[in-house]
Amino acid sequence: MSGKVTISLAVNGETIEALVAPRTTLADFLRQDIQLTGTHTGCEMGVCGACLVLLDDRPVHACLMFAVQADGCAVETVEGLTHRRAIDDLQKAFHERNALQCGFCTAGMLVSAYGVLASGDELDRDSIRDALSGNYCRCTGYESIVDAIETTARLRRQHMEKEEA
Amino acid sequence: MNAFAGSIDRPNSYIGRSVSRPNAKRLLEGRGRYVTDLVLPRMLHAAFVRSPYAHGKIVSIDIEEAKALSGVRAVFTGEDLASICAPWTGTLEHFTNMKSPPQVPLPLEKVMWSGQPVVLIIADSRAVAEDAAELVIVDIEELPALADPVDAMSAAAMSKELADNICFATKLDSGGVEEAFDAADTAVEQSFIFGRHTAVTLEPRAIVADYDPSENRLTAHHATQTPYQFQDVYSRHYGIPEANVRVIAPDIGGSFGMKLHVYHEEMAVVGASILLGRPIKYVADRMESFVSDIHARDHRVTGRLALDRDGRITAMDVDDVTAIGAFSSYPRTSAVEGNQVIRLMGAPYDFSSYRANLSVVFQNKVQTSQYRAVGHPIACAVTECLVDAAARELSLDPFEIRERNLIPDSSYPRTSPTGYQFEKLSHQVCLARLKSMMNYDALRVEQAGLREKGILRGIGIALFVEITNPSPAFYGVGGARISAQDGAILKLTPSGEVHCSISVTEQGQGTETIIGQIVADQLGIDREKVRVMTGDTDTTPHGGATWACRGAGIGGETALQAARKLKANLLAVAGLILQAQPGELDIRADWIVETVTGQQRISLAEVARVAFFRSDTLPPETQAQLSVVHHYAPQGYPFAFTNGAQSCLVEVDAETGFVKILKHWVVEDCGRIINPLLVDEQVRGGVVQGLGAAFFEECLYNEEGQLTNGSLADYLVPMACEMPDIEISHVETPTRDTELGAKGCGEAGTAAASAAAMNAVNDALVGHGAVLTQIPMTPTRILKALGTI
Ligand code: FES
Ligand code: FES
Numbered sequence: 001m002s003g004k005v006t007i008s009l010a011v012n013g014e015t016i017e018a019l020v021a022p023r024t025t026l027a028d029f030l031r032q033d034i035q036l037t038g039t040h041t042g043c044e045m046g047v048c049g050a051c052l053v054l055l056d057d058r059p060v061h062a063c064l065m066f067a068v069q070a071d072g073c074a075v076e077t078v079e080g081l082t083h084r085r086a087i088d089d090l091q092k093a094f095h096e097r098n099a100l101q102c103g104f105c106t107a108g109m110l111v112s113a114y115g116v117l118a119s120g121d122e123l124d125r126d127s128i129r130d131a132l133s134g135n136y137c138r139c140t141g142y143e144s145i146v147d148a149i150e151t152t153a154r155l156r157r158q159h160m161e162k163e164e165a
Numbered sequence: 166m167n168a169f170a171g172s173i174d175r176p177n178s179y180i181g182r183s184v185s186r187p188n189a190k191r192l193l194e195g196r197g198r199y200v201t202d203l204v205l206p207r208m209l210h211a212a213f214v215r216s217p218y219a220h221g222k223i224v225s226i227d228i229e230e231a232k233a234l235s236g237v238r239a240v241f242t243g244e245d246l247a248s249i250c251a252p253w254t255g256t257l258e259h260f261t262n263m264k265s266p267p268q269v270p271l272p273l274e275k276v277m278w279s280g281q282p283v284v285l286i287i288a289d290s291r292a293v294a295e296d297a298a299e300l301v302i303v304d305i306e307e308l309p310a311l312a313d314p315v316d317a318m319s320a321a322a323m324s325k326e327l328a329d330n331i332c333f334a335t336k337l338d339s340g341g342v343e344e345a346f347d348a349a350d351t352a353v354e355q356s357f358i359f360g361r362h363t364a365v366t367l368e369p370r371a372i373v374a375d376y377d378p379s380e381n382r383l384t385a386h387h388a389t390q391t392p393y394q395f396q397d398v399y400s401r402h403y404g405i406p407e408a409n410v411r412v413i414a415p416d417i418g419g420s421f422g423m424k425l426h427v428y429h430e431e432m433a434v435v436g437a438s439i440l441l442g443r444p445i446k447y448v449a450d451r452m453e454s455f456v457s458d459i460h461a462r463d464h465r466v467t468g469r470l471a472l473d474r475d476g477r478i479t480a481m482d483v484d485d486v487t488a489i490g491a492f493s494s495y496p497r498t499s500a501v502e503g504n505q506v507i508r509l510m511g512a513p514y515d516f517s518s519y520r521a522n523l524s525v526v527f528q529n530k531v532q533t534s535q536y537r538a539v540g541h542p543i544a545c546a547v548t549e550c551l552v553d554a555a556a557r558e559l560s561l562d563p564f565e566i567r568e569r570n571l572i573p574d575s576s577y578p579r580t581s582p583t584g585y586q587f588e589k590l591s592h593q594v595c596l597a598r599l600k601s602m603m604n605y606d607a608l609r610v611e612q613a614g615l616r617e618k619g620i621l622r623g624i625g626i627a628l629f630v631e632i633t634n635p636s637p638a639f640y641g642v643g644g645a646r647i648s649a650q651d652g653a654i655l656k657l658t659p660s661g662e663v664h665c666s667i668s669v670t671e672q673g674q675g676t677e678t679i680i681g682q683i684v685a686d687q688l689g690i691d692r693e694k695v696r697v698m699t700g701d702t703d704t705t706p707h708g709g710a711t712w713a714c715r716g717a718g719i720g721g722e723t724a725l726q727a728a729r730k731l732k733a734n735l736l737a738v739a740g741l742i743l744q745a746q747p748g749e750l751d752i753r754a755d756w757i758v759e760t761v762t763g764q765q766r767i768s769l770a771e772v773a774r775v776a777f778f779r780s781d782t783l784p785p786e787t788q789a790q791l792s793v794v795h796h797y798a799p800q801g802y803p804f805a806f807t808n809g810a811q812s813c814l815v816e817v818d819a820e821t822g823f824v825k826i827l828k829h830w831v832v833e834d835c836g837r838i839i840n841p842l843l844v845d846e847q848v849r850g851g852v853v854q855g856l857g858a859a860f861f862e863e864c865l866y867n868e869e870g871q872l873t874n875g876s877l878a879d880y881l882v883p884m885a886c887e888m889p890d891i892e893i894s895h896v897e898t899p900t901r902d903t904e905l906g907a908k909g910c911g912e913a914g915t916a917a918a919s920a921a922a923m924n925a926v927n928d929a930l931v932g933h934g935a936v937l938t939q940i941p942m943t944p945t946r947i948l949k950a951l952g953t954i
Contacts, residue, residue, distance in 0.1 A: 037195070037199075042451065042877070044451065101675075103191075128885075133885060141853035
């Protein structure tokens with residue numbers, strides 16, 4: 001097979017130097033090469049959202065990118081978001097609302113939710129449903145996920161209003 | 166009989182409470198452990214070469230180039246595996262004259278569907294295995310494909326072992342049907358087509374088979390609902406003693422029935438691990454899932470209802486032709502769905518003349534088999550659409566015609582004309598609840614107002630009956646080695662906590678949570694002190710696991726009885742320590758208390774400490790029993806039937822054929838509810854799968870038997886933006902067959918959602934001369950029904 005390429009990137013705040021085959025996707029690199037199995041793959045064609053990660057703080061499909069394309073970038077996965085406690089409130093809302101069953105879609109859902117919550121847009125149920133239009137979940141029927149994101153958005157807004165007051 | 170005191174105010178009264186799932190935290194942090202994630206030392210990877218034809222004769226297979234590729238460790242074809250694997254046949258003895266050709270991991274002479282695995286490549290990585298798969302040359306002489314089920318019924322047999330393409334045929338006839346139709350004031354008839362769809366679990370099928378020749382020991386890390394069934398299958402078909410086969414089902418990314426069938430790929434991978442003595446991993450990619458996971462449904466049904474002038478149903482007559490692919494699946498077969506279709510028809514209604522004809526037919530497509538709500542959506546849709554058709558004919562409101570025909574809640578126990586025994590159902594209460602909950606009359610007023618503006622809204626309702634808590638009448642009597650009983654081991658730890666290992670399994674629905682609730686509730690201890698583990702044949706007792714809505718009802722009762730047994734043991738030890746009568750003691754909030762006064766006497770932790778470490782201080786001859794094993798098999802009724810009612814509100818755009826689902830309501834009665842939060846989410850998830858079938862999901866085939874939409878970009882699944890909010894209400898009619906009183910709820914949502922959706926669309930189209938009797942109701946089909954295209 002074609003020769004491997006050296007890449008250097010930040011994953012969850014740690015610098016990683018690695019040799020990867022040019023055809024290795026970012027998803028396979030994260031899951032197999034560096035064992036960050038919190039990111040999943042469900043379609044490997046950009047449809048299901050199970051593989052969403054943050055690339056320079058924006059959600060991207062790790063199945064649609066080659067690892068070499070992430071050279072020099074900052075990648076963050078559910079493990080990293082958890083570790084730096086960036087989504088504590090979101091995870092708590094998901095947990096209390098039972099917004100997951102098998103959990104296979106969950107990392108992707110959290111990354112999407114992180115993105116839409118960070119956008120600062122006003123969120124209602126319809127806009128949350130739209131924001132999740134690239135996240136497939138077979139188990140929940142989505143309503144609990146919408147509820148959990150809505151709750152988090154509301155609590156964050158209340159928190160901000162309190163800070164401002 | 167359940168004189169069950171589920172008082173919610175008692176300390177540790179967890180039964181009936183919405184509590185969140187302890188094991189979900191791991192999944193939320195990306196710490197799940199799915200088979201897909203697993204890596205073992207010296208592990209190799211599998212990829213398959215698949216048949217490009219739906220039907221053909223294998224002329225030759227050239228594997229030389231593939232074998233020579235660097236990193237390829239082995240290439241296996243049919244003979245290699247057939248020589249070590251006993252063939253399997255998907256029949257059940259209680260389905261008289263059922264037949265199916267024997268199956269082997271990889272085909273020897275013929276390919277029977279497009280996508281059938283033919284050659285197995287084992288390599289250092291999946292990528293190399295896939296590269297090698299490209300180098301295999303399989304020469305197949307294409308044969309005509311039987312894609313259409315009706316054609317297949319009369320065509321020459323496609324399997325040399327069989328005389329024709331009929332897998333199973335049966336008739337039910339309670340008598341009086343012809344007479345009832347002759348005497349009827351009104352009769353309605355409709356013909357339905359229910360498309361093939363498939364489970365599309367987000368995690369595809371996955372297995373890591375790890376055979377250790379030194380001990381003749383197989384460990385299969387297998388993403389399945391039913392580890393015990395696979396322990397049995399691997400043991401018997403590969404000739405390994407059962408106790409040497411361990412199946413571990415860790416976190417599973419969805420199953421819904423799909424992951425409990427025997428697949429050729431998994432069998433081949435186990436065989437390869439045995440031949441190579443190394444762990445081998447196989448994870449289906451999405452394209453492979455579409456052509457090799459079981460599909461579901463695929464029915465053509467003609468149904469008729471006879472009614473008298475008061476709109477009372479007097480008879481029902483149905484004919485179901487269902488196509489199941491080239492083989493009946495194993496070990497649960499592909500005939501159970503059809504059997505349930507014809508037996509659940511008309512189930513909510515009070516009539517006695519029923520006749521049904523079922524034909525289960527082979528064709529050159531991938532197998533169909535049990536998927537969530539097996540048979541229910543078909544029976545429900547046919548029944549409920551016919552009832553609505555009759556209502557339209559008689560100018561009766563859909564609620565009114567149902568009220569006239571329901572089996573009265575006061576008339577149980579009952580036996581249906583199809584032979585099902587109903588202990589107690591609550592149709593009347595559910596229907597009334599549904600009507601008030603959805604504010605039906607106001608919706609009708611709103612609908613009429615919008616209609617004047619040209620906006621077509623439709624309201625559809627559907628009642629359902631669901632089969633849960635199956636006894637051995639389901640599979641055991643048919644000779645299948647599938648357990649109807651479950652087992653639990655409860656162990657006290659020296660710190661006074663409890664470890665429970667149980668044979669029902671978890672796929673995210675909350676099995677471990679409800680078992681923990683029941684154990685903690687019954688023992689009188691904090692829920693956080695109960696650790697539940699599932700999904701490992703070495704560490705849990707053999708049991709049925711999770712299918713057909715049995716986890717809560719049968720697994721829950723197992724846990725309840727086990728906990729009571731352990732509690733009795735603990736009170737006996739405490740009585741010795743305290744020199745008190747065990748009968749006067751109780752456990753509350755982790756303390757041994759006096760039952761009457763509630764006074765705390767000694768902590769459970771202290772009892773455990775003494776029993777484990779200072780048995781010398783107990784009276785001589787005392788042998789404290791600090792662990793218990795308990796098994797429970799359902800007795801009494803063969804099944805615990807549940808029931809409920811659903812309604813769907815839609816808006817149809819007659820110009821484009823697009824349907825917007827505005828709202829969905831469910832009233833359901835699953836008996837004793839252990840955790841309302843989890844029940845509601847099971848119901849919602851189920852409804853969305855039913856709505857997917859109603860509007861989007863279909864495996865499309867061309868005449869050559871090729872699947873033409875086998876990717877997640879082409880096969881439509883329901884997404885967040887298309888799905889409505891779903892309002893749920895409960896009626897609780899516990900079964901008296903158990904102390905717990907719980908029945909199943911996992912399939913209720915799926916059972917009636919498609920039917921409610923069909924009735925809603927047809928209600929919206931009233932006056933437009935269009936009636937849809939085929940799902941999915943795609944925009945094209947709606948426009949065709951409207952005559953627009
Ligand atoms: S795996 Fe990337 S979108 Fe599905
Ligand atoms: S929780 Fe299973 S796919 Fe979303």
